[in-house]
Structure formats: structure tokens, C-alpha cells
Amino acid sequence: MQSVSNESISAMKFTIYKPVWIQLFMSAILLANISSCKKERDSSMMIPVIAEINDTLRAGNISMAIEMTDLLKKEALARKDSALWCEAMVQQGVNSYYQGNAPLVLTSSDSAIIWLERQKLSKERARLLAKAYQTHGAYYDQYYFNPDSSALYLRKAVDNVEMSGIKEDLPQAYSNYANALRMSAALDSAAFYYHRAITAADSIGLETVHYIPLYNGIASVLTDMRDFDNSEVWWEKSMSILESMSQYDKFNTLTGYGNDFYYREDYEEANKIFTRLRKMLDSVPGTRWEKMFTDVNLADSHIRLGEIGIATEILDSAARFFTEEQPNPVVTSYVHTLQMRVAMAKGEYEKGINLAKIHPEADTLRLEQHLARLKALEELYNSVGNNRMAYVTRCRHDHLNDSLRSEKLKQQISALNASYQRDRRILDLEASATRQQANIYKLMAVIAIAIAIIIALILFYVVRRTNMRKREQKMMTKIISLRQENLRSRVTPHFIYNALNHELYNKKSGKPSHLDALVHLIRRQQIIASEILVPFSEELKFTDDYIKVISDDGRDTLDYCCSIEDGVNQDFMFPSMTLQILVENAFKHGFPTLAPETERKLLISVRNTSENQISVSVFNNCGTEHANVEKGGTGLKVLLETIRLINEHNRDQTSFHLDTNAEHNGQKGYLATMIIPNNLKP
Numbered sequence: 001m002q003s004v005s006n007e008s009i010s011a012m013k014f015t016i017y018k019p020v021w022i023q024l025f026m027s028a029i030l031l032a033n034i035s036s037c038k039k040e041r042d043s044s045m046m047i048p049v050i051a052e053i054n055d056t057l058r059a060g061n062i063s064m065a066i067e068m069t070d071l072l073k074k075e076a077l078a079r080k081d082s083a084l085w086c087e088a089m090v091q092q093g094v095n096s097y098y099q100g101n102a103p104l105v106l107t108s109s110d111s112a113i114i115w116l117e118r119q120k121l122s123k124e125r126a127r128l129l130a131k132a133y134q135t136h137g138a139y140y141d142q143y144y145f146n147p148d149s150s151a152l153y154l155r156k157a158v159d160n161v162e163m164s165g166i167k168e169d170l171p172q173a174y175s176n177y178a179n180a181l182r183m184s185a186a187l188d189s190a191a192f193y194y195h196r197a198i199t200a201a202d203s204i205g206l207e208t209v210h211y212i213p214l215y216n217g218i219a220s221v222l223t224d225m226r227d228f229d230n231s232e233v234w235w236e237k238s239m240s241i242l243e244s245m246s247q248y249d250k251f252n253t254l255t256g257y258g259n260d261f262y263y264r265e266d267y268e269e270a271n272k273i274f275t276r277l278r279k280m281l282d283s284v285p286g287t288r289w290e291k292m293f294t295d296v297n298l299a300d301s302h303i304r305l306g307e308i309g310i311a312t313e314i315l316d317s318a319a320r321f322f323t324e325e326q327p328n329p330v331v332t333s334y335v336h337t338l339q340m341r342v343a344m345a346k347g348e349y350e351k352g353i354n355l356a357k358i359h360p361e362a363d364t365l366r367l368e369q370h371l372a373r374l375k376a377l378e379e380l381y382n383s384v385g386n387n388r389m390a391y392v393t394r395c396r397h398d399h400l401n402d403s404l405r406s407e408k409l410k411q412q413i414s415a416l417n418a419s420y421q422r423d424r425r426i427l428d429l430e431a432s433a434t435r436q437q438a439n440i441y442k443l444m445a446v447i448a449i450a451i452a453i454i455i456a457l458i459l460f461y462v463v464r465r466t467n468m469r470k471r472e473q474k475m476m477t478k479i480i481s482l483r484q485e486n487l488r489s490r491v492t493p494h495f496i497y498n499a500l501n502h503e504l505y506n507k508k509s510g511k512p513s514h515l516d517a518l519v520h521l522i523r524r525q526q527i528i529a530s531e532i533l534v535p536f537s538e539e540l541k542f543t544d545d546y547i548k549v550i551s552d553d554g555r556d557t558l559d560y561c562c563s564i565e566d567g568v569n570q571d572f573m574f575p576s577m578t579l580q581i582l583v584e585n586a587f588k589h590g591f592p593t594l595a596p597e598t599e600r601k602l603l604i605s606v607r608n609t610s611e612n613q614i615s616v617s618v619f620n621n622c623g624t625e626h627a628n629v630e631k632g633g634t635g636l637k638v639l640l641e642t643i644r645l646i647n648e649h650n651r652d653q654t655s656f657h658l659d660t661n662a663e664h665n666g667q668k669g670y671l672a673t674m675i676i677p678n679n680l681k682p
Helices: 012-036 043-058 062-079 082-099 102-116 123-142 147-164 167-183 187-204 208-224 228-240 247-263 267-282 288-304 308-325 329-345 349-358 367-384 387-404 407-509 515-529 536-550 578-593 634-648
Strands: 533-535 558-564 573-575 600-608 613-620 655-664 667-677
Touching (some): 043 082, 187 208, 247 267, 308 329, 407 515, 536 600, 578 667
Antiparallel strands (some): 533 573
16 A cells, blocks of 8 residues: 555645635735725825725725726825825735736836835835735746745745734734745745744734634645644634635635545545535536636545546546636646546556656646656556656655655644644633633622612611601601690690689688699699600609699598609609699599598509509599590590600500509509600600
């Protein structure tokens, strides 16, 4: 079995000669036009004009782009602006490349280069020189198939792009130069610049679409080196984004991927990929060249699979196309090599040797094409018994093959690939860490803002609630005060009326007057009437004065007793004038029901009922039963209303109970009891 390195070359090399190379070159120039026009004098005018011309070219309207460029030249002449003229000449070279006008491509870029090389070093000079050199490089590759000259000018383009400082142009400049180096069989250098292109693209964060030619390029170099372990990595990267590619990019990617399987001697898989590509092209109009080129690849895989009849039919059609319709000596030479193999497969050895004589190798063939031709010739000479020529051909083949894929070069490229993969992983980890850190900061900021908003809302609520409570407190205090004053106004006339009646009675009876005591009592009543709560000791003094005045009514003596349990603090707060109401009710409603000879009894008792409560009770010996508190007189209504107002403002509640059938020391009567918390607040 023959070595893999001796097999015929796949079609990927040809795609770079025509479709891929044009695409890469034009992309570089268009990017430079759009993103790099920064001349201070004319940037406001040049940037939109050049960008519009390039957009017109991409739309396929070459004639309009030429007219716009001519207007730019006239503007430069009118203004006598050499820099603008130079820009227009470089653009004219780009237009001519699209137009296929080879002489004008060269003269336009030459005139720009001659003028620019006489100017002082500057970033603007470097930018324009880079565009002009790229045009020169594309010219020598497309029209002269001279990869060495193309590489020379593209190397100058790289130097000037680096000098211009326009990072966005670096990936394409490195990639173009790498392509030219690959055409020159400088695979180690090609791999190096492809890696530089990918690294530059990573550093500026280009979109995925810009990586397509870079992935394809480095994968193709590794395929040429027969370094299939590494080539598979890059082809898989390309295939993973296949669906996001244009039809043009899919053509280049599938062609290169099929080529990789071809060199692995997996001809069935290669044939499947080329067949898939051919079906895709059938649905894409305007791809006649690409279809015929794919047919050449299919013919090669059919030959390897022993399907000679199919291969013969395909090659005859391809030979006519690349010889007559669109002449291309590079592709035609490869077609002739395949026809030599068809002749060998049919046993027509002399026909194969005659084909080699009639169609000698072109001077512009790549090294891979030379290897394919030499391998076919070696097999032919062996078949006809010409051992000397077979030996000479084999020696030439081995020498060229060793120079192309030496172990040293493989190791260099493999090390370069491993270095990039390591650096890329580090870069991805750093980018991931940066994104995670940024997300953490964002999350922290959101949480901090949320917490701040929550705290602000809580503070707002607390302040608002506090203010509302203060307003409610003031309002409630005012309401209570007004209602209490109203209650006092209801008690005061009633009390005064009774007291004056007693004084009149005493005067008629010839008893001494107590008007001075009455005045003193009224004055004290006016003072405490304005208070909601008063110390119990004050309330008790007022009640004692009241009893002194009211009991002097000419009737039998009053048995009055006030009992205060030891340990009771007499300064606890007590509803003002409520004790007086209970006493007043005894004199007004209770005692008059007693027989004249019955002794009147009045007992006030104060004691602690619990740690926080004090009981204040008033007993009188009147005998009316079934009294209803809620239906009582004015005094009781005032008392109950006072208690209700106080309870609205205190957690610990004050209670009142009236027992109409109570018993004390063997006597029955009324017992009114108030349970007072010892922490009342007004």
C-alpha cells in the first residue's frame, strides 16, 4: 500500500486560488476602507464615500462603484489633494479587481505605492500602503499564479497594518499572508500566521463569521502536513458553525473537510462530503465554476473507489470547462493528472504517458500538485517497465514530499497549535471569570439597590406611621378633652344646684351656712374638671369636701367611713370626679328611699386586687333593687362614658360593676366597684 503522503492532491488548493482568495482579499480591503479612514483633513468626507463605494461593490453594481470612484478622483483634482487622489487610486484598483481588468489593477496600485513611499512615515500612510500592497498581492496571485510575489507584497501589507495600529485589520492581513505562504509551501510559516490571525481576532472579540476563513486556513495547513490529529480539531470548529455560514463559506468548508478525509484514505467519507456539497450547489444559482470544481473532486474520489466509468464522464466535462469556458491552467493540470490515472486503471499505460507529454506540468503548480503528478508518473513508468524513469521520478517525489512534511516542521506546527489551544483555554477562562465577576457585581448592585429601596420604604412607612400616630394622638387627646369638658359641664350645674338647695335648707332651718366651703369646693371642682385623670388622693379630698357639704342637710347623721388598705399608693391615677358621682348618686337616689329613722351608711374601700390593679368600691345601705347600670341617671352615664374614653387609650382596661343587692355588716345595699389599673395614662 502506498504511503498517504504520495497520494494526489485534493481540490482545496484550487478554492484558494479563485473563490476563497478573492473573498479573503476583498474582505481585508473592505474592512480597511470602512474602519480605517482616519485622515484628519478629509475623514468626514472620505469615510462615508469609500464605505458607500464598497457597499455598492458588495451589491454587485461594479459600474456604479466605478462612477463613484471617478467622482472621487475629480474631487481630489479640484482640491489638489494628493492624499485623496491616492485613496481614489487604491479604490480604483479594488474596482478593477472586481471588474477583472488586470492591467488597471496593477497601474492603479502602483501609482499609489510610488506616491506613498515618498511620504513621511505616518499611520495614514501605513494604512493606504497596506491597501495598495494587498491589491498587488491579489494581482500576482489571481492573474499570474505567482505565490512568491504575492507573499512578498502581502508581507509588506502586514508590516504596514501593524504600523497603522488598526487592530481590526490585523486578523485579515495575517490570514492573507498565511494563505500566500501556504501556496508557496511554507507550511510552518503559514501555520504561524494563521495562529497570529486567530489570536488577533480573539483579542478584539470578532464575531463568529470572521473566524470561518481562519479556521479553514489553519485546518488546511494541518491537512497538507498530514497532521490529522490537529487538523480534525480545526475542521470540527468549522463544521460546528456550518449552519451560520453563507453558501460561499459552506463551499470552502465542505471542500476542505472532504479533502481531509481524502488524505486519510477514507475515500468513501470524502465522496459523501463532495456529493453533499454538489447537491447544495445545485440549489445555488451562479455557481457554475464551483460545481465543475467539485466534480473534479468527485472524480478523484470515484477513481479511488474504483468507479472509473463515472470518473471518466466527469473528467471529460471538467476538462472542456477549465480549458475552453473558463481557462485555468492550475485546475486543468490536475484534471490531466486524474486522466492519467483513469488510463492506468483501464490498462492504457501508453495513453497515460502520452497525456503527460502532451500536457506537461505548468510552472505555477503548487508543490502538492507536483507530488500528485510525480506519483502518477512513477506508477505509469513502473507499469511499462521503464525502471530508470520510475526511479528518477520516485526520487524527485520523495525529495519534494520530505521538504513539505518533514517531522521537524510537523513538530513545530504541532507545538504552535498546542500553544494556541492552551492560550485560548486560558483566555476563555479569564473571559469566563471576568463575566462571572461582572455578573456578581451586577447581582450585588441589584441586591444593594433592592435593600436600599426596602429600607427606604420601611423608613418611609415608619416615619409616616409615626406621624400618623402623633396626629391620631393629638386628635384623640383633643377629642377626649372636649368630650370630658362636655361631661364636666353636665355634672357641674347639677352638683351646684344640689349644694345650693342644701344651703337654702340650712338657712331656713336656722343652721349655720357653709357657703365658704361651697365656694372652696366649686373652685376645686373647676380645677380637676379639666383633667382626665387625677391622683386618687386629690379625687378623695374633693369627694370628702363634697360629702361635708352635701351631708349637712338637716337629716340624721351620716355614718361615713373611708378604708384604705395598707400598701396602697394613694397617688395612683384615677378618673377625675367619678368617685364623686358614686357618692352623689347615694345621696340623691339612695338615701332618700330610707326611712327617716334609718341611719345612713357610706363606705369607701380601696385595696389592691392584684399586682397591677386596685379596687375602689362605694357602698351605701339603700335598698332599691334591679337597678340597671345602662339605664341609670346622668351621673352613671357620665361615669360609663368616662371609663370608655379612658379604655380607648389604654391597653389595661378599667372596669365598673354595680351590685344592687350587696351586703355589708349584715346590711344590704348598693355596691359600686371600679377596678383601676395602676398604670393609667390620660
